[in-house]
Amino acid sequence: MLSRAADSLYWLARYLERAENVARIVAVGHRMASMARSLGSGGNEWLSTLIATGCEPGYFQKYAEAEQRTVIDYLVRDPDNPSSILSSIETARRNARTVRTALTMDMWDALNETWLDVRNLKLDLKSSEGLLRFLDWVRERSLLFNGAYASTMLRNDAFYFTRLGTFIERADNTARILDVKYYVLLPQHEGVGGALDYYQWQSILRSVSALRAYHWVYHDRLKPWLIAELLLLRPEMPRSLMACHDQINQYLTLLAESHGGKRGECHRLAGAMHARLRYGRIQDIFQAGLHEFLTDFIDRSIDLGRQISSFYLA
Amino acid sequence: MTAFDETGDGEHCRQPYEIVRRWLAETPRELLALKQKEAELLFRRIGITFAVYAEGGDPERLIPFDIVPRIIGASEWDVLSRGLTQRVTALNAFLYDIYHDRDILRAGHVSEKLILHNESFRAEMQGLDPPQRVYTHVAGIDIVRTDAHNFYVLEDNCRTPSGVSYMLENREAMLRLFPDLMGRHPVAPVSNYPEELRDVLASVAPVNCAGEPNVVLLTPGSFNSAYYEHSFLADEMGLELVEGVDLRVLDNVVYMRTTEGLKRVDVIYRRVDDDYLDPLTFRADSMLGTPGLFNAYRAGNVTLANACGAGIADDKAVYPYVPAMIKFYLGQEPILKNVPTYRCSERDDFGYVIDHLHELVVKETHGSGGYGMLIGPHATTAERAVFAEKLKAHPDAYIAQPTLALSTCPTYVEAGIAPRHVDLRPFVLYGKEVRIVPGGLTRVAMREGSLVVNSSQGGGTKDTWVLER
Numbered sequence: 001m002l003s004r005a006a007d008s009l010y011w012l013a014r015y016l017e018r019a020e021n022v023a024r025i026v027a028v029g030h031r032m033a034s035m036a037r038s039l040g041s042g043g044n045e046w047l048s049t050l051i052a053t054g055c056e057p058g059y060f061q062k063y064a065e066a067e068q069r070t071v072i073d074y075l076v077r078d079p080d081n082p083s084s085i086l087s088s089i090e091t092a093r094r095n096a097r098t099v100r101t102a103l104t105m106d107m108w109d110a111l112n113e114t115w116l117d118v119r120n121l122k123l124d125l126k127s128s129e130g131l132l133r134f135l136d137w138v139r140e141r142s143l144l145f146n147g148a149y150a151s152t153m154l155r156n157d158a159f160y161f162t163r164l165g166t167f168i169e170r171a172d173n174t175a176r177i178l179d180v181k182y183y184v185l186l187p188q189h190e191g192v193g194g195a196l197d198y199y200q201w202q203s204i205l206r207s208v209s210a211l212r213a214y215h216w217v218y219h220d221r222l223k224p225w226l227i228a229e230l231l232l233l234r235p236e237m238p239r240s241l242m243a244c245h246d247q248i249n250q251y252l253t254l255l256a257e258s259h260g261g262k263r264g265e266c267h268r269l270a271g272a273m274h275a276r277l278r279y280g281r282i283q284d285i286f287q288a289g290l291h292e293f294l295t296d297f298i299d300r301s302i303d304l305g306r307q308i309s310s311f312y313l314a
Numbered sequence: 315m316t317a318f319d320e321t322g323d324g325e326h327c328r329q330p331y332e333i334v335r336r337w338l339a340e341t342p343r344e345l346l347a348l349k350q351k352e353a354e355l356l357f358r359r360i361g362i363t364f365a366v367y368a369e370g371g372d373p374e375r376l377i378p379f380d381i382v383p384r385i386i387g388a389s390e391w392d393v394l395s396r397g398l399t400q401r402v403t404a405l406n407a408f409l410y411d412i413y414h415d416r417d418i419l420r421a422g423h424v425s426e427k428l429i430l431h432n433e434s435f436r437a438e439m440q441g442l443d444p445p446q447r448v449y450t451h452v453a454g455i456d457i458v459r460t461d462a463h464n465f466y467v468l469e470d471n472c473r474t475p476s477g478v479s480y481m482l483e484n485r486e487a488m489l490r491l492f493p494d495l496m497g498r499h500p501v502a503p504v505s506n507y508p509e510e511l512r513d514v515l516a517s518v519a520p521v522n523c524a525g526e527p528n529v530v531l532l533t534p535g536s537f538n539s540a541y542y543e544h545s546f547l548a549d550e551m552g553l554e555l556v557e558g559v560d561l562r563v564l565d566n567v568v569y570m571r572t573t574e575g576l577k578r579v580d581v582i583y584r585r586v587d588d589d590y591l592d593p594l595t596f597r598a599d600s601m602l603g604t605p606g607l608f609n610a611y612r613a614g615n616v617t618l619a620n621a622c623g624a625g626i627a628d629d630k631a632v633y634p635y636v637p638a639m640i641k642f643y644l645g646q647e648p649i650l651k652n653v654p655t656y657r658c659s660e661r662d663d664f665g666y667v668i669d670h671l672h673e674l675v676v677k678e679t680h681g682s683g684g685y686g687m688l689i690g691p692h693a694t695t696a697e698r699a700v701f702a703e704k705l706k707a708h709p710d711a712y713i714a715q716p717t718l719a720l721s722t723c724p725t726y727v728e729a730g731i732a733p734r735h736v737d738l739r740p741f742v743l744y745g746k747e748v749r750i751v752p753g754g755l756t757r758v759a760m761r762e763g764s765l766v767v768n769s770s771q772g773g774g775t776k777d778t779w780v781l782e783r
Contacts, residue, residue, distance in 0.1 A: 002560050003571045097361070098536045100545035101555045112361055157573055259574050312573045 013165030020142035048183035378774030397649035436623030514745030563606030
């Protein structure tokens, strides 16, 4: 297929996944902030939310303080923020339009309707109800698009590139969501293992739709290392790094096969990341530092994205 | 000036329109209003939009779709289709002649100056033999009717005519909105157009092409006003939709960049104007083109559809000579009429035009899209005076025609159902032979009394039904 078309599909999938993930991260931030308030100990939840999305450098060029109202605005609809939910939807639609022929009608419908709705949207971010309703809607639209392409696209290169976009973005975001916890400070009087700590972990699980999954898998109280294991290493958890990299590896292999066996640096890198997750142990990761592991993973994800681009999409 | 209404004179309904009359009589107005709204949502959802340049506002604008179909009877279509075949055959013979021996010039039927000094003439095409000798693989011929018996060709579009996606999508919309209505009538289908077009494109593959030709559609990109149509056609035909940057020419062979490396391209259905195709041959500042494309074309390694230089056949100053072409090349009488045309470059004609501005339509010879024209009867005295000055400064740049009373069709407007002026653009395909899918794009001037049907000027479209009996 055309390199430009593959590139557009890849980015289309990434941006739509990003819109969904930013929605999830904002929802976690909102939940943590309200809990902190109800426990009488407001902290830096919104700063950690910004850091988790990777949007804090841009934000602080515009604002001095990480306040709820401005952070939400910046992450949800600010056109100056290329990763804001509305910017991501706009970029996804633009990519879709340039490769309409590579999209099925159902994919186009799902995405174009989202875009049309956004254009007519009267967004009310002041009330929590308005915000949460909008975040739910974003998640639904993304799920709809993912369902549309998974069930209507031909299984060929176009599909593989779309899949790669989805899973590279998703792995990156799961890592970032987990990292939110690192940045949220517990107030002095609130110790590790206290109520606030507990609710923070719970929010993280909720944000990746994994609270129930946790109980099904572990039948245990929420424990940080088990939560981390679920989101990093468990292949049966669909948003875990492991599950995402299973998919990434699979589609890179299929691509190599359909390109006469040709492989490049992206295949090596993806293989190495996959092996690390496949054979990694959560106690080792905690020993070396969860935050350090996540930072390293996010850096490698960025590199993997670059290598895929230069091998296939240039 | 009373226009011919295609439904009849009000007393009795003309036979082909009996369907529409009955349907409108039995359908409550509220339902029509509802369906009209539904149609708009449908077009918006599919993304059938049309960008209008230099206007500001919504870059993805909808062209109004009117839910009342326009009907053409079987015998009427028979005349039209024979006339179109004849005309397009002659236009292609003319193009071949102009870029080879120029018999028609030497015989004195057309002036040499008009052709060779025309900016649509491409000297680069001299002596080049396009496969099957076809230049206009797709032609859009604009037709108007003035009474029950007369069809006039208003202009020929031989370069990159657009609008066929509306012919197809309008039909789809009607099938969706009124599934029962169509089932009751013998309406000729149009949905095979993309297949026909793909066959035509494959049939003009270069001699040097071995095996199944790789046909692509070249678009200027998603900012082009007709981008939706490009993506739609590529999709319907199963062809790659490429932009200039996706193509690369090596040793006079055209390739496209794919994830698997370079892949050879044999036929390009290009929707990019000549000027922008190849910065090495045409406009050097073109960002849309592919360097070396024209040399690959000359070398016979790739076919461009339509051919470069086809514009000399649809130039408005050349238009008056089409009947002469039909006689010269085919030895036949023209089946479709030409509108009498005054060429302002001729002294006598010029004098007449200046004196009769109030009853003429004056057009730029190189204009299109309804821009830069004067409709005398609808203009104010001041507007006519301003236009007369332009005319005196550049008489060569204008032609004039009597203002035709374009036929009207019932149309759904705010006040209800009312007559509005229409024209018709059928699409004529030419590969091994001429093929015409029965139908076309009917454009309708939505404003009362307006004769301007161009979508860039607020015109709308209708589904066009050609009856099979």
